[in-house]
Amino acid sequence: MKRVLLVCGVAMLLVCGCKKAQEPEAQPAPDPKAPAAAQQGEAAQKTVDAKDQPAQTGMLELGRDFFNETCTLADRGPGIDYVLNEDLYISCALTIEPGVEIASKAQGVEIVIQDGGSLKAIGTAEKPIIIGAGGDAPMGRIMFNESANKGATQTFSYVTFKNMGGNKDEALTIHEGVSIAMDHVTLDGSQTNGIWTRGIIKKFENNPIKNCKGVPLTIEKLASLSQLGADNVYSDNGNNVIALKYDYDNDFGSGLTFSKQSIPWFISDDILFSNSDKSMSYTIPAGSQFKLAGGVRIEFANRAKVAMNGTAEAPIVFEAADPESPWANLKLYNNASLKAAYVTIKNADGRGWGGAVTVADTCTAEFDHLTIDGVNSDDDGNGLNVEHGGRVTKLENSTISHCKHYPVKMNAIDSVTFGAGNAFADNGENMIYVEDPRLAHDTVKELTIGAQPVPYYIASGLGIGQAEDRNMDVTIAAGAKFVMGRDVVLDFEDEVALNIAGTPEAPVVMTSEDDMTWNGLRVGTMRQSALHNLTIDKVGNDFALGIRHDEKKQAVTLDRVSLSSEGACIQAETKADVAYAPQADENVKAVTFAKCGKETEFGDEG
Numbered sequence: 001m002k003r004v005l006l007v008c009g010v011a012m013l014l015v016c017g018c019k020k021a022q023e024p025e026a027q028p029a030p031d032p033k034a035p036a037a038a039q040q041g042e043a044a045q046k047t048v049d050a051k052d053q054p055a056q057t058g059m060l061e062l063g064r065d066f067f068n069e070t071c072t073l074a075d076r077g078p079g080i081d082y083v084l085n086e087d088l089y090i091s092c093a094l095t096i097e098p099g100v101e102i103a104s105k106a107q108g109v110e111i112v113i114q115d116g117g118s119l120k121a122i123g124t125a126e127k128p129i130i131i132g133a134g135g136d137a138p139m140g141r142i143m144f145n146e147s148a149n150k151g152a153t154q155t156f157s158y159v160t161f162k163n164m165g166g167n168k169d170e171a172l173t174i175h176e177g178v179s180i181a182m183d184h185v186t187l188d189g190s191q192t193n194g195i196w197t198r199g200i201i202k203k204f205e206n207n208p209i210k211n212c213k214g215v216p217l218t219i220e221k222l223a224s225l226s227q228l229g230a231d232n233v234y235s236d237n238g239n240n241v242i243a244l245k246y247d248y249d250n251d252f253g254s255g256l257t258f259s260k261q262s263i264p265w266f267i268s269d270d271i272l273f274s275n276s277d278k279s280m281s282y283t284i285p286a287g288s289q290f291k292l293a294g295g296v297r298i299e300f301a302n303r304a305k306v307a308m309n310g311t312a313e314a315p316i317v318f319e320a321a322d323p324e325s326p327w328a329n330l331k332l333y334n335n336a337s338l339k340a341a342y343v344t345i346k347n348a349d350g351r352g353w354g355g356a357v358t359v360a361d362t363c364t365a366e367f368d369h370l371t372i373d374g375v376n377s378d379d380d381g382n383g384l385n386v387e388h389g390g391r392v393t394k395l396e397n398s399t400i401s402h403c404k405h406y407p408v409k410m411n412a413i414d415s416v417t418f419g420a421g422n423a424f425a426d427n428g429e430n431m432i433y434v435e436d437p438r439l440a441h442d443t444v445k446e447l448t449i450g451a452q453p454v455p456y457y458i459a460s461g462l463g464i465g466q467a468e469d470r471n472m473d474v475t476i477a478a479g480a481k482f483v484m485g486r487d488v489v490l491d492f493e494d495e496v497a498l499n500i501a502g503t504p505e506a507p508v509v510m511t512s513e514d515d516m517t518w519n520g521l522r523v524g525t526m527r528q529s530a531l532h533n534l535t536i537d538k539v540g541n542d543f544a545l546g547i548r549h550d551e552k553k554q555a556v557t558l559d560r561v562s563l564s565s566e567g568a569c570i571q572a573e574t575k576a577d578v579a580y581a582p583q584a585d586e587n588v589k590a591v592t593f594a595k596c597g598k599e600t601e602f603g604d605e606g
Contacts (some may be wrong), residue, residue, distance in 0.1 A: 071090075071092045071093070071094050071095070072094070072095045072096075072097065073094070073095070073096045073097065073100050073102070074097050074100070075097055075098065075099035075100050075127070076100075079101070080101045080102075080103045080134055081100050081101050081102065082100070082101070082102045082103070083102075083103050083104070083105045084102065084103070084104050084105060084106070084109045084111070084139065085105040085106050085109065086106065086109055087109050087110050087111075087112060087140075088109070088110075088111045088112070089112045089114055090111065090112065090113045090114065090117040090119065091114055091115035091116055091117040092117055092118075093117070093118045093120070093149070093152065094113075094117065094118065094119050094120070095120045095121075095122075096119070096120070096121040096122075096129055097129075098122070098123045098124050098127035098128070098129065098158075099123070099127035099128075099129070100121075100123075100129050100130075101129075101130045101131075101133065101134065102130070102131045102132070103132065103133060103134045103139070104132060104137055104138065104139035104140075104163075104166070105137070106137060107137040107138065107140075107166050107167055108137070108138070108139070108140040108166040108167030108168060109139060109140055110139070110140035110141045110142065110143055110168065111141075111142045111143070112142075112143050112145060113142070113143070113144045113145060113148045113154070114145040114147045114148060115145075115147050115148075116147065116148070116149045117148055117149060118148060118149040118152035118154060119142070119144075119154050119155075120154070120155045121155070121156050121157070121159050122155060122156075122157045122158070123157060123158035123159055124158050125158055125184070127158075128158045128159060128160055129158065129159045129160070130159075130160045130162065131159065131160070131161050131162070131164075132161050132162045132163045132164045132171075133160070133162035133163055137166060138163045138164065138165065138166030138167075138191050139163065139164050139166060140164070140165070140166050140167055140168040141164060141165060141168040141169075141170060141171050141172060141173055142161075142171070142172050142173070143172075143173040143175070144173065144174045144175055144178040144180070144199065145175055145178075146175045146176050146177060146178070148175075148178050150177050150178070150179070152179075153179045153180065153181050153202055154174070154178060154179065154180045154181070155180075155181045155182075156180075156181070156182045156183075156185045157181075157182075157183050157184055157185070158184045158185075159184075159185050159186070160185075160186040160187075160188060161185070161186070161187045161188070161190075162186075162188045162189055163188075163189050164187070164189065164190050164191070165189075165190035165191040165192040165193065165194075165212070165213075166191050167191075168191075168192060169192055169193060169196065170190065170192055170193035170194060170195060170196040170214075170218070171187055171190040171192075171193070171194055171195065171212070172187070172194070172195040172196070172197075173196050173197075174195070174196070174197035174198065174199035175198060175199060176198050176199065176221075177199060177200070178199035178200070179199060179200045179201075179202050180197065180199055180200070180201060180202065181201075181202040181203035181204075182201075182203065182204050182205075182207055183203060183204075183205050183206050183207065183229075184206045184207065185207045186207070186208045186209075186210075187207070187208070187209045187210070187212070187216070188208075188210055188211055189210075189211040189212070190211070190212040190213060190214070191213055192212070192213060192214050193212055193213075193214035193215045193216070193218060194209045194212040194214070194215065194216040194217055194237070195209070195216070195217050195218070196218040196220075197217075197218070197219055197220065197221060197224065198220040198221050199221060199224075200221060200223070200224060201219075201221075201224035201227045201228065202227060203227060203229065204224075204227060204228050204229055204232065205228075205229025205230055205231055205232060206229070206230075206231045206232065207232045207233070208232070208233040208234075208235070209232070209233070209234050209235075209237070210233070210234070210235045210236045210237065211236050211237065212237040212238060213237075213238045214237070214238050214239060215237065215238075215239045215241060215242075215243045215266070216234045216237045216240065216241075216242070216263075217234070217242045217243070218242075218243040218245065219242065219243070219244055219245070220244075220245040220246075222244065222256065222271075223256065225244075225256060225257070225258050225259060226256055226257045226258075226259060227259070228242075228259035228261060229259065230259075230260070232261060232262070233262065234261075234262060234263045239266070240263050241263055241264050241265065241266035241291055241321075242261060242263060242264070242265050242266065243265075243266045243267075243268065244265050244266065244267050244268075244271065245268070245269060246269045246270065246271055246272075255280050255281030255282060255283070255305075256273070256280070256281075256282050256283070257282075257283040257285070258282075258283065258284045258285060258288055259285070260285045260286075260287060260288065261288075263289075264289035264290060264291045265288070265289065265290050265291070266290075266291045266292075266293075266321060267290060267291070267292050267293065267296050267298070268293045268296065269293075269296065270296055270297045270298075270299070271296075271297075271298055271299070272299045272301065273298075273299065273300045273301070273304055273306075274299065274300070274301040274302045274304060278303075279303040279304070279305060280302075280303070280304050280305070281304075281305045281306075281307070282300065282304060282305070282306045282307070283306075283307045283309065284306075284307070284308045284309065284316055285309055286309055286310050286311045286313075286314035286315070286316065286342070287310075287311075287314035287315075287316070288310075288316045288317075289316075289317045289319075290316075290317065290318045290319070291319065291320070291321040292318065292319070292320055292321060292327035293320075293321055293322075293325070293327065294320070294321075294322065294325030294326060294327060295325075295326075295327065295328050295351065296327045296328055297327075297328040297329060297330075297331065297353070298318075298329075298330045298331070299330075299331050299332075299333070300330075300331070300332050300333075300336045300338065301332070301333050301334045301336055302334050302335065302336070303334070303335045303336065303337075304332075304336040304337070305336075305337050306332070306336065306337065306338040306339070306340075307338075307339050307340075308338070308339070308340040308341065308343050309341060310340075310341050310342030310343050310369070311341070311342055312342060312369070314342075315342040315343065315344050315369075315371075316340075316342065316343045316344070317343075317344045317346070318330065318343070318344070318345050318346065318348075319344070319345075319346035319347050320346065320347035320348070323347050326347045326348055326349040326374075326376050327347065327348055327349070328348065328349060328350070328351045328352070328353065329348050329349070329350050329351065329353045329355060329356050329357065329358060329380075330345065330348075330356070330357050330358070331353050331357075331358040331359075331360065332358070332359050332360065332361075332363040332365060332390070333358075333360045333361040333363060334361050334362075334363070335361065335362055335363060336363045337363060337364045337365065338359075338363070338364075338365040338366070339365075339366045340365070340366065340367050340368070340370060341367075341368045341369055342368070342369045343367070343369070343370055343371070344370075344371040344372075344373070345357060345370075345371065345372045345373070346373050346374055347373075347374050347376075348372075348374070348375055348376075349375060349376045349377040349380070349381065350375050350377045350380035350381055350382055350385065351377050351379075351380055352380060353380060353385065354380045354382055354385035354387060354409060355375065355380060355381075355382035355383055355384055355385025355409060356372050356375045356382070356383055356384070356385075356403075357370075357372065357383070357384050357385065358385045358386075358387065358390075359384075359385070359386045359387075359390035359391070359392055360386075360387045360388045360389070360390045361388050361389060361390060362388075362389045362390065362391075363390045363391070364390070364391050364392070364393055365390075365391075365392050365393070366392070366393055366394040367384075367392065367394060367395045367396070367398055368394065368396055368397055368398070369397045369398060370384070370395070370398040370399075370400075371398065371399045371400075372384065372398075372399075372400045372401070372403070372407070373399075373401055373402055374401075374402040374403070375402070375403040375404055375405075376404055377404060378404060381403055381404025381405045381428070382403055382404075382405050382406045382407070382408070382409040382433070383400035383403045383406070383407040383408060383409075383427070384400065384407070384408045384409070384410075384416075385408075385409045385410075386408075386409070386410040386411060386415040386416055387409075387410075387411045387415075388411065389411075389440055389441070390411070390415065391414070391415055391416075391440070391441065392410075392415065392416040392417065393417050394417055394419055395408075395416055395417065395418050395419060395422065396418070396419025396420055396421050396422060397419070397420070397421035397422065398421070398422050398423075399422070399423045399424075399425075400422075400423075400424050400427070401423075401424070401425045401426045401427060402426050402427065403427040403428060404427075404428050405427070405428050405429050405433075406427065406428075406429050406430075406431060406432065406433040406457070407424040407427045407430065407432070407454070408424070408432045408433065409432075409433040409435070410432070410433065410434055410435065411435050411436060411440055412434070412435070412436050412437070412438060412439055412440035412441075413434055413436075413437040413438070413439065413447070413449065413464060414439050414440055414441055414444050414447055415434075415440055416432075417448075417450075418432075418450045418452050419450070422452060422453060423453060424452070424453055424454045429457070430454050431454050431455050431456065431457040431483060432452060432454060432455070432456045432457065433457050433459065434456055434457060434458050434459060435459050435460065436459070436460055437458055437460075437461070437463075437464055437490060438463060438464060439464060444472065445471070445472055445473070446472070446473045446474075446475075447464075447472065447473070447474045447475070448474075448475045448476075448477060449474070449475070449476045449477065449480055450477045450480065451477045451478060451479030451480040451481075451506065452480070454481075455481035455482055455483045455509075456480070456481070456482050456483070457482075457483045457485070458482055458483070458484050458485060458488050458490060459485045459488075460485065460488060461484070461485070461487065461488030461489035461490060461491070461518070461519065463491035463492070463493045464490075464491070464492050464493065464496060471495050471497075471527070472495060472496050472497070473496075473497050473499070474492060474496055474497070474498050474499070475499045475500075475501055476498070476499070476500045476501065476502075476508050477501055477508075478501050478502050478503045478505075478506040478507075478508065478533070479502070479503075479506035479507075479508070480502075480508050480509075481508070481509045481510075481511075482508075482509065482510045482511070483511060483512065483513055484510065484511070484512045484513075484516075484518035484538075485512075485513070485516065485518070486512075486513075486516040486517070486518070487517075487518060487519055487540070488512075488518040488519060489518070489519045489520060489522060489542075490510070490518075490520075490521050490522070491521075491522040492521075492522065492523050492524065492529070493524055494524035494525075494526040494527075494548060494550050495524070495526055495527065496523075496524065496527065496529075497527040497528055497529055498523055498529040498530075498531070499529065499530055499532075500530070500531040500532055500533075500534050501532055502532050502533030502534055502560075503532075503533050504533055504560065506533075507533040507534065507535050507560075508533065508534045508535070509534075509535045510534070510535070510536045510537075511535075511536075511537050511538050512537075512538035512539075516538075517538055517539060517540035517566065518538065518539060518540065519539065519540060519542040520536065520539045520542050520543050520544050520545060520546055520565065521536060521544070521545050521546070522545075522546040522547075522548060523545070523546070523547055523548065523556050524547075524548040524550050525547060525548060525549060525550045525552065525553055525554045525555065525556060525577050526550040526551070526552050526554065527552070527554055528554045528555075528557075529554070529556045529557070530556070530557040530559065530581075531545075531556065531557065531558050531559065531561050532559045532560065532581075533559065533560045533561075534560075534561045534562070535561075535562045536561075536562070536563050536564065536565075537562075537563075537564035537565075537594070538564065539564065539565035539566065539567065540565070540566050540567065541566050541567040541597070542565070542567050542568075543565060543567055543568040543569065543570065543571035544563040544564060544565035544567075544568070544569045544570070544596070545561070545563055545569065545570050545571070546570075546571045546572070547570070547571070547572040547573070547577045547578060548573075549572065549573030549574060549577055553576065553577070555576060555577055555578060555579040556577060556578060556579065557579045557580075557581050558578060558579070558580055558581065558590055558591050559580075559581035559590055560581075560590065561590065561591050561592070562591075562592040562594060563591065563592070563593055563594065563596060564593075564594040564595045564596060565595075565596050565597060566595075566597050567596075567597050567598060568596065568597065568598040568599070568600065569591075569593045569596035569598065569599050569600060570591075570599070570600045571600075572600075
């Protein structure tokens with residue numbers, strides 16, 4: 001590191017071959033975020049061209065200078081090379097050479113790249129460029145206005161920014177349309193935030209950002225996320241997150257990949273990942289962490305294809321930045337699709353969308369090792385919510401707990417395909433809520449309703465297999481349990497072949513809530529159905545099991561079926577509609593009638 005020379009009276013050095021314009025009258029500093037065109041006339045013009053300077057040492061004091069041609073700041077020897085006493089405006093292709101040190105003499109002065117200007121600061125490991133250190137007061141920032149040269153990439157390599165952000169919002173400001181590349185850039189100390197960009201990041205790697213009093217990096221151009229490279233280090237910052245802001249453009253080319261960074265992403269406003277004209281792909285890598293402000297929503301829409309690729313060692317986590325202020329939820333709609341593995345959702349409230357995760361509008365999703373922990377809304381406090389034709393084709397090895405209401409709420413009986421390994425615990429209503437047992441998808445030919453650790457709650461009673469000539473096969477797996485709402489009739493219509501595959505160790509149970517009764521199970525005889533190890537109870541004045549007589553007269557086989565009803569246990573047109581399966585153990589009856597008002601009703605045959 002070069003020795004800093006203390007100079008009491010800094011004289012302006014003569015520069016060979018450089019012409020100096022007349023100094024302007026003193027003017028107030030312009031608004032740094034005002035358009036560059038409004039600032040252009042406020043500065044006198046002076047060219048500092050290092051190639052025309054003789055080799056010499058000492059500091060060169062730069063005032064309100066306006067570079068108006070190709071310009072270079074060269075290394076002037078040991079110590080500080082250039083001192084800023086006022087804001088500096090650049091409209092040329094400025095090059096800062098290795099070893100240059102630039103310090104600030106006045107609080108908050110800044111360098112502004114405007115009007116077609118560009119900046120290339122390329123140091124080396126042995127001769128880094130240092131900006132901001134060693135001055136009398138914290139420097140403000142370097143700002144790239146929207147009028148900067150869009151065709152040039154603003155490049156920083158082996159540059160150290162130190163003691164920046166004085167009286168400014170951040171140390172580096174990159175406005176709309178400006179491209180920037182940064183590698184081996186150290187930002188050490190900002191009185192406010194580190195880097196703010198709505199420009200285009202072309203390269204960002206091996207950059208330490210530390211000791212900022214605010215946020216080290218803020219990105220408002222979400223397409224830049226794919227270009228954040230590896231080995232960036234963020235440490236000792238006041239809020240050690242990468243802030244993402246809503247991007248109104250939403251055009252990410254063919255898609256967007258969140259890069260792997262060592263600190264969480266912070267989302268303060270709703271973000272919609274969508275482009276109505278394209279089928280966009282979005283990828284979130286293992287280990288990504290998201291901190292969300294209160295009430296924030298994340299939406300994927302318009303045929304978006306989303307992959308969340310967490311692992312057991314590096315899960316993807318979405319959680320509230322403040323546990324006392326829950327974020328809202330994650331939603332898919334309008335034909336979006338999602339494949340998610342090892343994803344954790346914490347401290348959401350489902351506000352306005354029915355659950356912490358909502359799959360709607362013909363969207364599809366797969367979940368393996370999904371964890372939802374804590375959904376707090378009084379109205380929408382469910383875990384996974386599937387509605388309006390949405391479909392979850394796989395939910396397995398997933399844990400949903402501490403929801404205000406249901407761990408899973410779904411629109412139809414075929415909305416979710418449940419696999420093994422799921423756990424639902426400590427939820428306000430620890431059941432799988434099925435709003436309507438009718439099928440939501442006309443193409444379904446085979447449906448298996450698997451056993452889960454909690455019962456299915458059937459809220460309304462309607463038929464399954466209502467489409468003509470469906471010839472649908474429905475299997476209810478061993479151990480499946482159903483709790484019926486008041487007066488529900490569960491009707492498997494004529495074209496359905498129903499196989500209830502209970503076992504003596506894991507029977508299928510259909511019952512009702514404690515203070516309610518339901519109106520029983522109905523099965524047609526158009527196709528062969530078989531009910532094995534089934535218990536039906538808490539049925540009201542209607543029948544526990546109704547068998548609809550159809551022209552094909554396929555008998556419904558009953559094997560170890562237990563029925564309980566205030567009305568009839570079985571209602572059928574004829575005795576031939578019912579077949580009792582033979583038992584190896586003659587002491588075990590095929591059908592058990594318990595507390596039935598009437599044991600059987602067989603229509604006209606009595």
